Every structure is written in C-alpha cells, then in structure tokens.
Amino acid sequence: MKPDSTRVLLIGAGRMGGALVSGWRRSQAFDLARLVVRAPHLNEACAEAARAGALVNPEDAALADVGAVVLCVKPQKWREVAPIYEPLLPRDAVIVSVLVGTRAADVGAGFGGRAVARVLPTTAVATASGVTSLYAPDPRAAAAARALFEPVSTVVGLDSEPLMDVAGAVSASGAAYVYAFAKALEEAGAEAGLSAAAARTLARSTVVSAAAYMGQTPAHLEDLIAQVASPGGTTRAALAVLEPALRDALAAAVAAAVRRAEELAG
Numbered sequence: 386m387k388p389d390s391t392r393v394l395l396i397g398a399g400r401m402g403g404a405l406v407s408g409w410r411r412s413q414a415f416d417l418a419r420l421v422v423r424a425p426h427l428n429e430a431c432a433e434a435a436r437a438g439a440l441v442n443p444e445d446a447a448l449a450d451v452g453a454v455v456l457c458v459k460p461q462k463w464r465e466v467a468p469i470y471e472p473l474l475p476r477d478a479v480i481v482s483v484l485v486g487t488r489a490a491d492v493g494a495g496f497g498g499r500a501v502a503r504v505l506p507t508t509a510v511a512t513a514s515g516v517t518s519l520y521a522p523d524p525r526a527a528a529a530a531r532a533l534f535e536p537v538s539t540v541v542g543l544d545s546e547p548l549m550d551v552a553g554a555v556s557a558s559g560a561a562y563v564y565a566f567a568k569a570l571e572e573a574g575a576e577a578g579l580s581a582a583a584a585r586t587l588a589r590s591t592v593v594s595a596a597a598y599m600g601q602t603p604a605h606l607e608d609l610i611a612q613v614a615s616p617g618g619t620t621r622a623a624l625a626v627l628e629p630a631l632r633d634a635l636a637a638a639v640a641a642a643v644r645r646a647e648e649l650a651g
C-alpha cells in the first residue's frame with residue numbers, strides 16, 4: 386500500500402468496523418477522504434465516516450485505486466462477500482483480514498491470490514487504545530496493516546499463524562475475562578454482606594483503578610502484588626486461595642477459546 390495515495394476499503398461497518406472508523410477519525414490515522422466504506426445497511430458508523438469525508442457505498446469505479454482492504458464481516462459471511470469485491474480491486478491491493486479463526490491462505494485464495502495480513506484487534510481501537518495481534522508473512526501486507534492499526538492500538542506481531550488463535554484467546558477475548566472477574570468480585574462482596582450498590586462500586590472501581598495503575602507503571606506484576614500483600618496479612622490469605630485456582634482456570638479458559646477458534650477454522 387502507498388499510504389498517502391491509495392484508498393482504503395472497509396468492507397463491513399458493524400461493531401468492529403464502526404470501532405475502527407471512530408479510532409481512525411480520533412487519531413487522524415489517515416485522511417478519511419481516502420476511506421471507502423461498503424455496508425448493506427447505513428448505520429451510525431457509516432454516518433460518522435461520511436461526516437469525516439469518507440465515501441459510503443459509492444459506485445464500483447471508486448474501488449479502482451484501493452490499496453488496502455480491511456475485511457470486517459463475520460467469518461461466516463466472507464466467502465459470499467469476496468467474489469463481489471475481488472474483480473473490482475487492483476491486482477496489487479492487499480487484504481487486511483479482521484476475521485477470527487480464518488486462515489490467511491484461505492482469504493488470499495478467495496481474493497485472487499492477493500497478499501493477506503491477519504489482525505485481531507480489540508474494540509478499544511474506537512478510543513485509539515486497543516491492542517492488535519498481527520500475523521503477516523507478506524511485507525507489503527504487514528506494512529499496510531501496521532499503518533492502519535498502529536495509530537489506534539498497540540500492535541503485537543506474531544511469526545506463526547496458529548499463535549493468532551492463542552493471542553485472540555488472551556487478548557481479543559481477554560477483556561471479557563476481566564469483566565467476568567469484576568462480576569465475580571462484586572458477587573463475592575455481596576455474598577459476604579455488602580449491599581449490592583456498595584459491592585458494585587467497590588468491585589468495579591478497584592478493577593478500574595488497578596488496571597489504570599498497571600498501565601502507567603513499568604513495575605513487574607509480582608512487585609505490584611507485593612505492594613498490596615504484606616507477609617502474614619489479609620491479602621496474602623486471599624491470594625493463597627485465589628492464585629492457584631485463577632492460574633488453572635485461565636489456562637483452561639485460554640485452551641477452550643483456542644479449541645473453539647480451531648473448530649471455527651474447520
């Protein structure tokens with residue numbers, strides 16, 4: 386991709402496509418006049434893109450100078466979508482696939498042998514604070530993916546495609562694990578006698594403030610734990626119960642998510 390001269394085609398403006406539009410606009414990742422959005426139904430993401438100068442559902446001719454395609458439809462949909470766009474794109478366009486559990490080689494074959502980068506972003510790309518796993522053996526596709534995702538997320542490059550399933554299990558799914566942790570902490574507080582309102586505020590605020598502090602300090606996690614847990618104290622008593630169970634539960638959860646990604650890939 387020549388980032389300053391070619392168009393970027395976003396196919397699909399749902400939850401993730403919409404998050405990308407917001408993130409690109411906020412971060413001024415590139416001039417959104419170069420963005421073309423294709424979406425079956427006009428939604429708020431399409432309106433936001435149009436307000437920022439993007440072309441929404443233009444004539445096919447507008448796709449003739451697309452340099453990079455961000456494929457952002459459901460994994461179950463892409464095989465019916467690819468043949469619509471493949472004949473309209475320049476030969477040297479690269480495909481940046483956001484699809485979970487869908488191999489780069491399959492997407493490349495569906496788009497006439499074009500180079501493919503795979504990315505797994507989190508929806509926090511909307512506020513330019515996401516994290517994205519990247520697998521892209523082709524250097525042009527890798528450069529295009531980095532140009533699009535580095536302005537809105539921390540990009541972690543992986544050198545083996547199966548590791549994308551593991552990265553997705555840790556990161557793309559991981560925000561839900563944190564919410565589940567906050568929910569369980571809230572429930573434990575209420576069961577131990579706090580009012581529902583107090584348990585909710587204490588659990589959520591604790592998770593939010595601890596995560597914010599972790600994001601600001603270079604300290605090792607062991608040191609952060611030691612700052613809270615003094616020997617022989619109450620936190621140590623809790624961690625003696627929690628840590629082994631949490632390690633086993635997260636290892637099993639990540640393995641389950643990887644297995645499911647492999648099933649989806651077929």
Ligand SMILES: NC(=O)c1ccc[n+]([C@@H]2O[C@H](COP(=O)([O-])OP(=O)(O)OC[C@H]3O[C@@H](n4cnc5c(N)ncnc54)[C@H](OP(=O)(O)O)[C@@H]3O)[C@@H](O)[C@H]2O)c1
Binds near residue numbers: 398424458460
């Ligand atoms: N959400 C996440 O956290 C996340 C994380 C990592 C990766 N992903 C991946 O991101 C992709 C999109 O997920 P999502 O959560 O954004 O799903 P979504 O909200 O269902 O969005 C998919 C969009 O694709 C549109 N679409 C369907 N057919 C189309 C066509 N022919 N041309 C253009 N657009 C078309 C749909 O439009 P209509 O609804 O109007 O039919 C819908 O807006 C998936 O492959 C998923 O694996 C998502």
